[in-house]
Amino acid sequence: MSLINVTNLTFAYDGSYDNIFENVNFQIDTHWKLGFTGRNGRGKTTFLNLLLGKYEYSGNISANVSFEYFPFNVVNEERNTLDLISDIFPDYTHWKLMRELSLLEVSEDVLYRPFDSLSFGEQTKVLLAALFLKENSFLLIDEPTNHLDMTARKLVSDYLNTKSGFILVSHDRAFLDNCVDHILSINKTNIEIQKGNFSCWWENKKRQDSFEFAENEKLRKDINRLSDSAKRTSNWSNEVEKTKKGTTNSGSKLDKGYVGHKAAKMMKRSKSIENRQQSAIDEKSKLLKNIEDSDSLKISQLTYHKNQLAELENVSIFYDEKIICKVGFTIEQGDRIALVGKNGSGKSSIIKLICGENIAYTGTFRKGSQLKISYVSQDTSHLQGDLTDFAANNKIDESLFKSILRKLGFSRVQFEKDMSTYSGGQKKKVLIASSLCEQAHLYIWDEPLNYIDVISRIQIEELLLKYQPTILFVEHDRTFSENIATKFVNI
Template sequence: MSLIHVSNLTFAYEGSYDHIFDNVSFQIDTDWKLGFTGRNGRGKTTFLQLLQGKYEYSGLISAQVSFDYFPFPVENKEVGTLDLISSIHPDYAHWELMRELSLLHVSDDVLYRPFSSLSNGEQTKVLLATLFLKENNFLLIDEPTNHLDMKARKLVSDYLNSKRGFILISHDRAFLDNCVDHILSINRTNIDIQKGNFSAWWENKKRQDKYELAENDRLKKDIKNLTESARRTSNWSHEVEKSKNGTRNSGLRVDKGYVGHKAAKMMKRSKSIEHRQQSAMDEKSKLLKNIESSDSLKISQLSYHKNQLVELENVSIYYGEKVVCSEVNFTIGQAERIALTGKNGSGKSSLIKLICGEELNYTGTFRKGSQLKISYVSQDTSHLEGNLTDYARHNGIDESLFKAILRKLDFARIQFEKDISAFSGGQKKKVLLAHSLCEKAHLHIWDEPLNFIDVISRMQIEELLLEHSPTLLFVEHDREFCSNIATKVVEL
C-alpha cells in the first residue's frame, strides 16, 4: 500500500481564463478501487492526464507507483494482437495473460488475429488484461463501457471487482456499484472522497443536499426576523433620542441619565442583533455551493394522426452477401419507449438507419407513416465544430431554447463562447441531445445517447422521458436507464 498525494493543485489550459482545478488537495490509497464521478467538463479526464505528467501545473502530485492509461492508444491496429501485447508489456508471462483473458471470457484465437479484427468489446478486454499484468502500476481507466453491450459491461465490471489499484471514470451506475469501494467526486467547489460505492455516495449527497436546503430556509427566516428586529430597535432608539429634547417644547424636565442609559441599552441590543444577523448570513453563504442544478427538461413532441408509426415484419438487412440481422418483427406505437437491445454487431444501428430513411438492402415488410418527422441522435460527435449560435442557425433550431436546455444540463455560460470541438465528450453529446429536444418531431430515435453523459444529466433525461412520455426508439447499454425507461424491449 502507498499513497498518491495531491497538494494545492491548480491548473488551467493555455489561453483559457477559467481554472479546471484551483488549489485542491487530497490523497488516494493505491489499494483502492476508486470510482471517479462528476459532471461533464469538470476535469475528470484532465486529472488523469495530469497524473501522467502530460501538462504543466502548479502544486504537487507525488506517487510511488507508475500510471497506465486506458484506453491505451494503438497507432497501428493492423498489428497482431500478441505483438501489440508484447509492445505494451514485454515481460508478461503467457500463462498469466491466458488466466486474465479467461476471466474476461476471451478466446485464445484473438491473440493470433490482427487487433483491428477484434470487436470493440474484445479490444477493451485485451487491453485491460494486459495493463493489469504490469506490476507496481496504478491503472487510470477512462470510460471503458462506451460501446460495450450489457453482457460485456457485466463481465468487465466483475473483472474490475476482482482487482485493486485503479481509478475508474464511468457514468454507468450499476457498473460502478459492482466494482468500486471508494468514490472521488469533482463537485462545483471542491473535490470529495468517500468510502463505499456510487449508490452509497449518492444517498449521502442527497442527505447533505436536503440538510443544506433546510438549513438555508431556516437561516433565511432568521435573517428576515433579525432584519425586522433591527428596524424596530432603530425606531426605538430614534424615539429615545427625540425624548432628550422633548422638555424644551413641553416644559417638563427629563432625567437625561436615565435616557442615556436607555439609549445605551438600545445601542447594545442593536449591535447584538447586527452581529447575529451577520453570523447567520455568513453561515448561509457556506451552504448550497455543491448542490447540483438539475432543472427539469421539456420535450415538445408532435402528435401523429395514426397510433402506429412504424412496422417491421420479417425484416432482414444485408450488406452485400452478409446478413446483418434477420427476420426482425416489431412496431412503434404512439408514446412507446422502445429499447433496441442485442450484442454489438447484431444490427441495431442498421435498423435505425433503415427507419431514418437510409437506402439499405433488405427483405421483408417495412412500413413507415407518411410525413413522419424523426429526430435522430447519432453515436458520432466527431463532426461537431464552430460555436453554438452558428450550430443552432445552421440546424434551424431556436437558439434561446437550445442554450436554455444546455444551461439546464450544466453548461456554464462561458462554454457558449467556446468552439464545440473543444468541448468534452459528454458536452458534445449534450449538444446533440439538446438539438433533438428542440426539434418538433413525431418520433425520437437515439443511438447510444448516454455515452460520456454524466450521471446527474442521465437522471434528468430519465425524468424528462417519464414525465412527457414521448415516442422513442433508443439503443442504450446503461442497464438502470433501460429498466427505468423502456415500455417495450426488442432484443436482436
C-alpha cells in the same frame, strides 16, 4: 499498503482564469477499487493526467507507485494485435496474457489478426488484458464502457471485480456498483472519498442534499426576518435623526444632544443587525456548496393522428455484407422501446431505416406519413463552431437550447467556446439538448448516454418518465434501460 497523497493541489489550464482544482487534499490507498465520478467537464481526466505528470501544478502529489493509463494510445492499428501488446509491455509473459484474455472471454486468434479488424469491444478487452499485465502499477482506467454492449459490460465489470489497485472513471451505475469499493467524487467545490459502491455514495449524497436544503430554508427565513428588522431599525434611526432639527409635539425645543445620542445608539443597533444579516448570508453561501444544478427538464411532444407510428414485419437488412434477419416490432404512441443486442447486430441499421436513410432490406416496413422524428446520433465528430450558430442552423430556440444545457451542467463560460473543444460528454449533451428543443412525434436516440455523467443521466431518466414521449433507443446502460423501457426488442 501504499498511499497516494494529494496535498494543496491547485491547477488551471494555461490562459484560464478559473482553477480546475484549488487547494485539494485527499489520500488514496493503492489497494482500493476506486470509482471516479463527477459532472462532465469537472476535471476527471485532467486529474488522471496530473497523476501521470503531464501538466505542471502547484501543491504536491506523492506516490510510491507508477501509473498506467487506459486506453493506451495505439498507433499503426493495421499491425497484428500481439505486436501491439509487445509494444505496450515488452516484458509480458505469454501465459499471463492468455489468462487475462480467458477471463475476458477473448479467443487467442485475435492476437494474430490486425488490431483494426477487431470489434471495438474486442479492442477494449485486449487492451484491458494488457493493462493488467502491468504488476506493481496503479491503474487509471478512463471510461472503458463506451464501446461495450450490455453483455460485455457485465463481463468486464465482473473481471474488474477480481482486481484491485485502480481508479475507474465510469458513468454506468450498475457497472460501478459491481466492481468498486470506494468512490472518489469531484463535487462543485471539493473532492471527497467515501467507502462503498456508487449506490451507497448516491444515497449519502441525497441525504446530504436534503439536509442542506432544509438548512438553507431555515437560513432563508432567518435572513428575511433579519432584513426586515434591519430595515425597520434603519428607518427608525433615520426618523430619530431628522428630529434633531425639529420640535416636539408640544412645540417645545428638543434636547439635540439627547436626540443625537439616541439616534447614534439606534444606528449602532441597526449596524449590528446588518452585520448579523451579512453573517447569515455568508453562512448560507457555505451551504448548498455541493448540490448540483439538476433542475428538471421539459419536453414538448407532438401527438400523432394515429396510434401506430411505424411497423417492421419480417424485415431483413443488408448492411456491410451482413444480414439482419427477420426483425419485427411496432412503435405505438407512448412506447419507450429499447433495442437490445450485441455490437454489430444491426441496431443502428434498424434506426437508420426508420429515420429514412437508404438501407437495403426485405420484408415489410411501414411508417406514418408526415411523421416527425428527432434523432440523436452516436457520432459527435461533426460538432464545431459556436452554440448560437448551431441553434440557428438547426432551427431551434437558442434561449431554450442554452437553458437545457445549463440544467445539464454547462457553465456559462462553455457557451463562448468552440464545440470542437468540448469533452465527449458535453458534445453528447449538445445533441440531446437539441433533440429536446424539437417538437416530434417520435424520438430516436442511438446510444445517447456515451460519456454523459451520472447526474445528467438521472435527469434524462426523470424527464422521460415524467413526460412519457414515444422513444426508440439503443443504450447499454443497464440501469437506464431497465428504468425507462416499456418494451425490449432483442436483435
